[in-house]
Amino acid sequence: MPLPDPSLLFRPLRKLYRRLPLPYALRVLLGRIYRRIGSPVNRAIQQRILANSLFRPPHCHLQESLDSLPDYLFWGVIDWDFRHQRPQHLAEQLSLGGRRVFYISSTLQDDPRAGFALRPLDQTGRLFEVRLFARTAPIIYHIAPDATLACQLRRSIGELLSWANTHQVVSLIQHPFWTPVAGVLPNSRVVYDCMDLHQGFGNNAVELQDLERNLIGAADLTLFASAWLEQHWHQQIPRTPAQQWAVLRNAADFDYFSKPAQHPCQAPDQGPVIGYYGALAHWFDVELLAAIAEAFPHCTILLIGADTARIGARLRHHTNVRLTGEVPYRQLSAYLHAFDVCILPFRIESLTMATNPVKVYEYLSAGKPVVTVDLPELHEFQQQVTIAKDQQAFIDAIARALQAPASSAESRQRQAFAAQQTWQHRVQALLALTEGTQQQPRVSVIVVTYNNLAFTRDCLASLTADPQGQPLEIIVVDNGSSDGSVEFLQQWATSYGQTLILNDSNRGFAAANNQGLALARGEFLALLNNDTQVTAGWARTLRRHLQRNPGLGLIGAVTNNIGNEAKIDIHYQNSQEMAVRARQYTWRHAGLIVPCATLGFFAVMMPRSTYERVGPLDEAFGLGFFEDDDYCRRVEQAGLSCAFAEDVFIHHHLSASFAQMPGKQRQLLFERNKALYEAKWGRPWTPHVAREKP
Template identity: 55%
Template sequence: MAERIGMRKVATALMTGLLTWLRGLPLPPWLRRRLSVIYRGAWFRPVRRLSQWPQVRETPPVKQLQLLADTQYPDYIIWGVIDWSFRHQRPQQLAQVLSASGRRVFYVSSTLKASNQPGFSIYPLNERGNLFEVQLHLSDPPSIYSTVPSSIQVAQLRYGLGELLLCTRPRAVVGIVHHPFWLDVAKAAPNSRMVYDCIDHHQGFSNTDAGILKLEQQLVLEAQATVFTSDRLAQQWGQTPSAQRTVIRNAADFGFFSRRPVSLFNDPQGRKIIGYYGAIAEWFDTELVSAIADAFAHHLVLLVGEDTTNARHKLRHHPNVQFTGEVSYSTLPSYLYAMDVCLLPFQVIPLTLATNPVKVYEYLSAGKPVVAIDLPETHQFGALIRRAQNPAEFIDGIAHALAEPPDEHRAARQAFAAAQSWEQRRDALLSVTEPQHVPREISVIVVTYNNLALTQACLASLTANAQAAALEIIVVDNGSSDGTPAFLDQWAKANGQVVILNADNRGFAAANNQGLAVATGDYFVLLNNDTQVTPGWADTLRRHLDRNPGIGLVGPVTNNIGNQAKIDLTYSLADMPDRACGYTYRHLGEWFVLPTLAFFCVMLRRSTYAQVGPLDEAFGCGFFEDDDYCRRVEQAGFFNACARDVFIHHHLSASFNLMDIDQRQALFDRNKAIYEKKWGTWIPHRYG
């Protein structure tokens, strides 16, 4: 281990020195881009991987993670656009305030860990033990900014996510996606709500691949909600349908930036300081800064941040311009409080027109005068900042700011910033990620006929699920004589659900049709009463339908059925949910075509049902009505599928087992004849 740490330090020092030297050279943009491609290529891969080995940090024991899962809140997985320690921005701020509210948060690093073994590494980030950084493993990790993951890479990353979920066992998951690269991984999380936090105009970055832009379009379509950091971003996606859309701007860590540090940056010449901190990148207006340096030759123009656009070389002839390079977030106030005027010298381009500048909130937290280029998102600050449309106005704004008394507007600026906190933004976000009133979009129809104990266990599993509030449960009883009607009447009143009591046994198809006729959801589930569901089952089945328009019917895997949906899983009913997770979390997002689904549990869209129609009641008490419906779904142009990431326990044929064996065989033969008259020779179900 010591040798590995030493190698990592040497590699890191070499790569840091090399990159610093290259960035300081006066290279033309085309050559700089070429060198960047070479650095990301195969020649530098071994050294780059060494330099990217994470610091040796203690991984929390699995038991600790599982204990923390006992919470009233869902877990948050933040699919990062940057590494946690790279630059402290909106994703990290949201992660911190969410964890401060008692929620458990896993921040997925944008840098994948090179490993031939898929999985994850996890590192604690706070003393409370509910904020973690996660690195997913990948055999040949790409850059998330310029590469669309292949299907093999998605499978490996999903495996790592599944292993994380096996350790953490969340009650439910909210995935906040900050970059489209993660889409096909993030959406595989079971019992989850996926929210796209759209923080940038990705088309404006020169290194964004066209495939990433296409993924972003898909992400906006598939996310249950989309959050935009600016009105301009929301307008750009105005023609794209989304379940929920809202603008939640950036904010300031007011407590951090409003405290004057003991030690400040010092200019040895004692000049007034005109300053900027942040990325000095392709959107930075170097020509404007050059004009400022000329106009204020006796002042220091201080630029704090990494220079990736060759600004240092372009401004080399200005002796009053000083670059610091990248500095840590913790030291920013020491530079900020040394500045007499703070700048936002951006070019007016599509990228910046859609930007809500977080640094302005931070400048105002310190009460500093601010001069900014006139961008749409700067108008919210009103007279608290000076806006300029050209270099002359910008220079005039700086002159007025330098002339104002130091404390003239400090209180007003800080009062505004104090009201724009990340805690306030978190509360706005929670209304999106954890809505109080969830519509009952999924209607579950359960047909009962005696077997009271099985019915009680089935309904208990439905209402115990965290998703129960989003389910409309309709129970149709076919004339049970074992106390089931009385129990159902009491159960329906206690749970606010629907019960239909038939005087006699109308059969499986007819009873299901009764339930379907009164269902109000956009998705229908036919569920046998001899089943027990697992956490997140309905939501995960629905996601398969949402993301695969060609699927007409989808069902789960199970322990007991006569076709390929059966898996080999040994458990007691007490540990069934735990054992089921052990299987489904290792098959996230997976499904396969299964022409004939058994109707112990199937889900379909309301629109599919409207096209195909009700079950055929000619099949009476049962047998072949499910085969028949599968053929009708195929006839309508769909296919049927089985989801490997949903498991439901099934006792199998509980109602049929109450029938006399000869009566049962006669019913089977009769219904087989009906089926074959419609569809030809019946192909028996098979296992495996």
């Protein structure tokens, strides 16, 4: 059922107002009253209606997600329709390569709910523009998101990814505002696409600079559009061995710009055209343009782009300067082919020194002569462009270019160069970085087995099933199984090149885990019961929580079956349905961790530093019970905390090994270890409590 339109409430009043024969002065007064009182009331009513309604995802064609390919989220610095540049070109090429791409618009939609608006950008169901819901829809350049806004944005992106049944994500962040949202998504790779020196723009809030530093320090991969940008940040932030940096320059749609337009645009006056297109902003050198206009009075100086710095007004005395304003991207080629000489008249400042101009690649695709100021990145083009050191050199270079033959060997050389600098080339380089083998901190997983072969098979299969998961060091410790587990494990360990420890008898949960921990080489250590099945990205997501929260000593997952707050209300019939339900839940709880006094050790992870401070599990608890409570107390004693991650789900059968023990023996073991725990810690044991149902 569609939502009622709040504007309908005011429509009859508007009609009546228009029909009334009111004096002009009274109409003006009533208009001011409405803007001051009526409009806020209207908005408040609309927000109330939205807040009390359920979000329903849109209905549109969406291609099925492929297990082997991640979805790409472009966390935009501009809206899709603003100006067709690097973000849109990369997104389109990734979509053409079979990836699903969701372009998160820089404009938010004012809505108090968690949700999103969607606009398909092609017919394949692989490319979309997304507007996330956010109360009051703040402008992303003006603030850094506070905790409340970040929480709503995480829930909103969770709704999108849940609706899309996304398996895994590559987050391509193009503005630091998005860091607290995009940087915490589960089962994701975080890529910062550093396209510009953001502090060089006058509209970016100062606090966004801190977010950018945090982003560069935490991203799995940082791409720099220019070598100058990479050098700049190299001096600002020490790079760790685990961080991957690369220069990924801009490019051109060569096929589009290289072909002469069927109907080239004609200059308003006769004579050669000296042309520029792009932003007419504060970094545009008006004095240089004025000198060019005076030096070439017989030429038209054609400037194409949004004039945000009153360039036209400042050049109004130069009658041969023409401004068109912004033109659609699909008309640019027609204008470009009307140029006789292309220019890049920028001021030399930090912002422009950091840039790798897209337009130069496009100018060269058309084979046009290019004259530019001396920017660092343009030395990459020095065989194809003319770099002018000063104003007179710039004018002299334009004069020489105007005298050169229209179809010269130089023109063909420029196009040959541009043909190797396309967005297809850039996306191939991008994919090698985002989907290729990547250096990650090693995670060691210790799995203790005691019979229950069917559970063990499923557990180990889930550990090795994730096509994009990081390589794990898996150490299996068998406690004297007698159901065929030993033979299976020997074959499995040989096939997968993993470590197997075979005990002659059941040494108990703590002792067996300690054996595995003693051999583990990982920077992060996970203990996993054999009656579990992990979901895609579980290890990477838990590891990232530990890395983002240095005071966190131990972290677990949510599950379907446990005796404390980590148990969630989730239902499924088989492992395939489990994977879908788990994704839906974890996307909607992205980045959320919940403090927990005692974690169940069916699935926990700790950094090696915790293990070195706290030590091995206490083997006094024998076959099991209370060793997890004890370890959590020791973690607290070391000044660290415990929590479970709401965005990691692990299926758990619960007490599969203890189910083989006679009930009376199990109860005696429980009572014995409870007394041991209470004596050790000098206080009564606090029973675990399930979470309250909403």
